[in-house]
Amino acid sequence: MLLHSRSARAAVKVALVVVLALLLGVPLLAVALAAFAGSWNGVWPSDPTLAHLADALSADNLASISVSLQTALVSSIGAVAVGAWAALAARSARGRAARVIDAVFHLPAAVPSVVVGLGLLTAFSRPPLTLNGTAAIVVIAQTTLVLAFAYNTVAGAAEGLDPVLEQAAGSLGASPVRVLFTVRLPLLLPSIGAALGLAFALCMGELGATIMVYPASWRTLPVSIFALADRGSLFLAAADTLVLIAVTVAVLGLIARLRGRTMVR
Amino acid sequence: MSHAAARRADGAELDGGRPAAVELRRVSVRYPGAPAGVQPALADLSLRIEAGETVALLGPSGSGKSTALKAIAGFEQPSEGTVLLAGRDVTGRPPAERGLGVVVQQYALFPHLRVADNVAYGLRARRLPRAQVRARVAEMLEMVGMESHARKLPRELSGGQQQRIAIARALAIRPDVLLLDEPLSALDARMRQDMLEELVRLRGELPDVAMVFVTHDQSEALALADRIGVMRDGRLVDLGTADELYHHPRHAFTASFLGGSNLLDGVIEPLGSVFESGFEGAAPVSSQAVSSQTGSSQTGSSQTGPAQTGLGRGGASPTFRVRLDAGGSVGARVADPGFEASSTGGAITVAVRPHALRLLPPNGADRAVGLRGIVQSVQWRGAGHRLRVALGRSGRDAGCSVVVDLEPFAAVPEVGDSITIGIVPGEAVIVPRDTTIGGLRAVAGPASAGATA
Numbered sequence: 001m002l003l004h005s006r007s008a009r010a011a012v013k014v015a016l017v018v019v020l021a022l023l024l025g026v027p028l029l030a031v032a033l034a035a036f037a038g039s040w041n042g043v044w045p046s047d048p049t050l051a052h053l054a055d056a057l058s059a060d061n062l063a064s065i066s067v068s069l070q071t072a073l074v075s076s077i078g079a080v081a082v083g084a085w086a087a088l089a090a091r092s093a094r095g096r097a098a099r100v101i102d103a104v105f106h107l108p109a110a111v112p113s114v115v116v117g118l119g120l121l122t123a124f125s126r127p128p129l130t131l132n133g134t135a136a137i138v139v140i141a142q143t144t145l146v147l148a149f150a151y152n153t154v155a156g157a158a159e160g161l162d163p164v165l166e167q168a169a170g171s172l173g174a175s176p177v178r179v180l181f182t183v184r185l186p187l188l189l190p191s192i193g194a195a196l197g198l199a200f201a202l203c204m205g206e207l208g209a210t211i212m213v214y215p216a217s218w219r220t221l222p223v224s225i226f227a228l229a230d231r232g233s234l235f236l237a238a239a240d241t242l243v244l245i246a247v248t249v250a251v252l253g254l255i256a257r258l259r260g261r262t263m264v265r
Numbered sequence: 266m267s268h269a270a271a272r273r274a275d276g277a278e279l280d281g282g283r284p285a286a287v288e289l290r291r292v293s294v295r296y297p298g299a300p301a302g303v304q305p306a307l308a309d310l311s312l313r314i315e316a317g318e319t320v321a322l323l324g325p326s327g328s329g330k331s332t333a334l335k336a337i338a339g340f341e342q343p344s345e346g347t348v349l350l351a352g353r354d355v356t357g358r359p360p361a362e363r364g365l366g367v368v369v370q371q372y373a374l375f376p377h378l379r380v381a382d383n384v385a386y387g388l389r390a391r392r393l394p395r396a397q398v399r400a401r402v403a404e405m406l407e408m409v410g411m412e413s414h415a416r417k418l419p420r421e422l423s424g425g426q427q428q429r430i431a432i433a434r435a436l437a438i439r440p441d442v443l444l445l446d447e448p449l450s451a452l453d454a455r456m457r458q459d460m461l462e463e464l465v466r467l468r469g470e471l472p473d474v475a476m477v478f479v480t481h482d483q484s485e486a487l488a489l490a491d492r493i494g495v496m497r498d499g500r501l502v503d504l505g506t507a508d509e510l511y512h513h514p515r516h517a518f519t520a521s522f523l524g525g526s527n528l529l530d531g532v533i534e535p536l537g538s539v540f541e542s543g544f545e546g547a548a549p550v551s552s553q554a555v556s557s558q559t560g561s562s563q564t565g566s567s568q569t570g571p572a573q574t575g576l577g578r579g580g581a582s583p584t585f586r587v588r589l590d591a592g593g594s595v596g597a598r599v600a601d602p603g604f605e606a607s608s609t610g611g612a613i614t615v616a617v618r619p620h621a622l623r624l625l626p627p628n629g630a631d632r633a634v635g636l637r638g639i640v641q642s643v644q645w646r647g648a649g650h651r652l653r654v655a656l657g658r659s660g661r662d663a664g665c666s667v668v669v670d671l672e673p674f675a676a677v678p679e680v681g682d683s684i685t686i687g688i689v690p691g692e693a694v695i696v697p698r699d700t701t702i703g704g705l706r707a708v709a710g711p712a713s714a715g716a717t718a
Contacts, residue, residue, distance in 0.1 A: 095298075167340050168373040170360040172387030172438060182386075186377045 034238035052239035061224065061240065065247060068204060068221040071135070072251075075142035076150070076199035082143070083150030084192055087158045088184065102155070109148035113208030116144050120213055135218040141209040146199040153198060157191030158184075193259030197252050204248045284352025286442050286475035287314040287337055292346030294332050305344070306332040308499040316441065319468060319476040321486035323523065324496030330479045333496070334444050337477065338367045351441060361390075366435030366443040366474075371451060372427045374419035380430055381406070381415040387438040405433040408470070409463075425456045432467070436474075443471070445478035449485060461488055483523050487511070495519045513600035517699040520616030527619065527667040529656075530698060531589040533611040585695060587615055591656035591665045593636045597693035604695065614698045619651065619670040621692030624678065625685040635685035640678050641666060649673045654686065 003009050034040060035056075038047025055061070083105065090101040108116065120141050124131035131137040161184065169179045185192075207222040214223055221244045228237035294307040307329040314320050322330035335341040336348060339360035348356045355363050374383050384405050388398040406412045409429035419427055428448065435443060448464065449457045465488065468476065480486055486493045487507045495503040495510065495518065503510055503519040514520035517528050584598045597615045625635045638654040645651075652669040669686060671677060678684050 162371075162373065164369050164371065164373040165375060167338075167360065168367065168369060169375070169386065169390075171338055171340075171363070171365060171367040172390055172434065173361050173364065174386070174390040175361060178390055183375060 031238045031241050034235050035242045037235055037238075040235075052235045053242070055236055056239035056243045061221075061243070064219055064221045064224045064240075065243060067135075067218055068244070069247065069251070071138055071142060071210075071218075071220055072200050072203035072206075075139050075203045076146060076196055078139070078143045079146045079150040079199045080154070080192060080195045083147055083152075083195060084154040084158075084188065086151055087155035088180075088188075090155060091158045091161070105151040105155075106148050108144050108146075109152075113141075113145055113206070114212065117141055117209035117212030120144075120209070132213070133215045135215070137213045137215075138210055138218055138220070141213050142203045142206050145206060145209055146202045149202060150195040150199045153195035154188060154191050157188050161187055190259060193255060197255045197259070200255065201248055201252060204244065204251075284349065285313040286316045286318070286351060287477065288312070288347075288349040288352075289333070289336070290347040290349070292333075292336055292343045292348060294329075294336055294341050295344040305499050306341075307336060307343075310336075310346070310501050312494060312501065312504070314442075314475045314477055316475050317473050319478070319489055319491045321490035321493045322477065322479045322496055323481070323483060323486045323493050324502075325481060325522070327498075328496040329499035330481075330494075330496045331446055332499070334446050334477060334479050337442070338365055338444055339363050364438065364440055366438065366440035368428075368431045368435050368443070368445045368448055370447045372419075372431040374427055374430055374434070376419055378419075379415070380411065380417050380419065380422070383419065383430055384434045384437050386434060391438065401437055405437045408436070408467075409433045423456075424452050425460055428452065428460060429463075436471070440474065442475045442477065445476065447479055447481070449480070449482070461485060464489055486523075493523070495522060497522075514616060514694060514696060515601040515604075517614045517616060517696045520694065520696055524618050525668070526616035526694075527622070528696075529589050529591060529595075529615045529617065529665070529667070531587040531595070531613060531615050533613060533695075534586045534588055534594070587613065587693075587695065589615065589636065591636060591638075595688055595693050596690070597695045598691065599695045601696075604697070612698050613695050616694045616696050617667075617688055617692060619668040620672075621689040622667065622669040623687045623689060624669070624671070624675065625687045627685070635687050636667070637683070637685050638667070640680050640682045640684060643677060643680055646670075649675070650677045652678070654684065 003012060033045050035052055036048050036050065037045030038049045038051075040046065086101055086105050090098045090105075093101060120137055121132060124137060131140070165183055165187070166179050169183045170176075174182065205222055206220075207226060210220055211223055211226060214220065221240060225237045225240045225244065228234075228240065289310050289312045292307060292310045293305050295305040310329075310333055312320070312333075322333055324330045332341055336343050337350075339348075339355070339358060339362075343356060346356070347354055350363060350365070360367070375386065378386070381402050384402045385398050388401055393401070402415070403412070406415055409432060411426060411429050411433065414422065414426065414430075419430070422430065428451075432448075445464075449460055452460055468489065476489075478485075478489065490507060492504060492506055493510055494501050495516075497518050502516050503514065505513075505515075510519055510523050514523065514526070520526035521528055584596055586594055587597050588594045595615060636656055638656040641653045641655050643650055643652055650671045652671065653666055654669055655666045657665070667686070
């Protein structure tokens with residue numbers, strides 16, 4: 001404790017609550033209120049209605065939710081698979097090779113999402129590999145963007161793996177594949193779960209690269225929200241946002257439950 | 266414990282061409298990236314370990330003993346040399362193909378697997394039928410007395426219990442060789458004693474398994490090993506039975522590390538190479554304290570009374586009179602039959618254990634020949650007192666000090682007292698002088714040259 005007096009501690013706590021409320025609470029509250037507002041001309045919204053929410057759950061929008069879920073799941077699983085593999089490879093490589101892997105997999109975090117989108121668009125818009133206009137290019141964009149976070153989360157845990165455990169498994173006659181599936185991966189499960197949750201949440205909200213590459217047939221929810229807000233339909237956009245938050249939190253809760261189960265083992 | 270195969274200190278083949286359980290031929294381990302001039306982690310180690318034999322690799326940290334174990338296990342690849350298991354060349358083969366039982370320092374139990382699954386791990390890796398795995402796991406858990414803990418996770422066990430499980434896991438696969446890396450170092454003093462007895466019992470139950478264990482604790486090595494390899498700076502300095510190394514150390518390092526000998530530099534006196542009489546057998550001390558003490562203590566050796574003064578145990582050991590640099594002279598025997606005093610120009614080192622030193626009476630006739638010094642510190646160790654004594658008349662000029670363990674009930678001097686020390690007859694051993702001990706480690710001294718077995 002840096003502060004000893006009770007009043008000073010209380011003051012710091014109050015300040016923290018105020019800052020958090022301003023940064024997180026107010027925008028979320030505003031979105032929630034707007035989603036149910038018929039009109040908003042004064043300080044508070046008026047004419048409460050469920051029409052926006054009903055609209056947000058209409059068939060057209062449900063398709064967007066489904067697209068977002070599919071893209072985020074495939075992208076986050078892909079990113080975690082590649083990231084975990086790279087993290088384990090970097091750990092066994094050591095030395096110069098390890099540093100190169102580390103740098104390469106950190107790079108996407110440093111590159112703005114717009115650049116990733118533009119890069120994919122220019123690279124895959126003509127033969128031999130034409131991905132422009134397919135769902136695949138959206139998945140690739142999101143995978144690339146969250147790869148660094150997935151890699152980082154697993155690499156931190158892989159660094160803490162005791163190599164002696166793997167040596168012990170090897171000395172007991174286990175092949176490298178067996179060691180991977182019975183020792184390394186089970187011990188990394190908690191961090192893989194964490195990486196999956198983080199990657200999924202980031203993918204669900206990804207806009208910058210997605211908006212540059214998405215085809216009309218594969219529109220994610222954030223793209224729809226952006227389009228609505230751009231057209232001035234703020235209440236509809238707010239209703240869609242609520243749905244986006246609800247779906248994301250539900251899936252994260254599911255991942256957390258699975259992680260909890262692996263931790264107990 | 267002592268096995269027929271163990272009696273040959275040099276580890277030579279005994280029973281007509283049967284390959285050794287473990288054989289290292291001139292194995293060196295150099296860590297990648299280490300500069301060329303740097304001492305390798307393991308240098309030119311040759312060693313044979315027979316089936317049923319227990320060999321301890323003993324040395325301080327950084328002496329290469331763990332590296333030697335890892336080279337056998339396959340965790341480290343030798344940069345030179347050959348590793349053979351039961352006559353089969355396994356150099357460069359991964360650990361999984363060696364079929365050894367390995368118990369590492371911190372046990373390395375799989376934290377996510379229950380005790381029974383830990384023990385079953387090697388059996389499942391060998392794809393044994395489920396019923397066989399279950400039976401073998403139960404058998405192993407019973408052997409180490411851990412049947413009731415089968416469903417627990419490793420973190421629910423104490424250090425000693427984890428150790429038992431690690432041993433059960435290693436032995437479940439019926440290895441011909443069991444490797445133990447500092448098996449007791451992570452336990453507290455009392456657990457260590459219990460576990461040591463457990464290991465001695467286990468040793469008896471596994472008559473055909475070769476055991477190699479690494480330790481820095483001489484008492485573990487003496488209690489468990491048929492032969493002890495003393496290691497230093499990546500090299501095997503000495504190899505022999507516990508008795509040989511303890512009573513006939515061939516190197517100064519062995520004498521100081523195994524038994525904590527004092528090392529006193531001196532010169533062999535040219536005249537009278539065979540020693541006649543000496544101060545260490547001087548009347549007042551020998552008749553009372555020395556004769557009643559000699560051979561009755563930890564050494565467990567045959568009685569060497571004052572009458573035999575000068576002729577060490579083993580009978581044939583030649584005995585010389587040595588003039589010590591710190592003053593005084595002493596009769597000392599040569600332990601290594603190959604030792605040539607003339608080759609060293611007479612400059613040698615005398616090794617004396619702390620319990621072989623006695624305080625001489627202040628006004629005795631033998632004061633003239635004793636080692637004089639000033640008491641620097643007095644430490645009570647329960648059974649007796651331990652003194653550190655600076656040699657020389659003033660305690661300053663010699664720059665050399667010795668450790669003396671007083672016998673129980675002896676009068677204890679105080680710090681700063683000027684005293685005279687005598688040596689129990691037959692207890693002073695001549696070893697080649699090794700300037701690398703205690704001073705700057707510069708070049709490989711005579712102790713490490715050609716020390717491989």
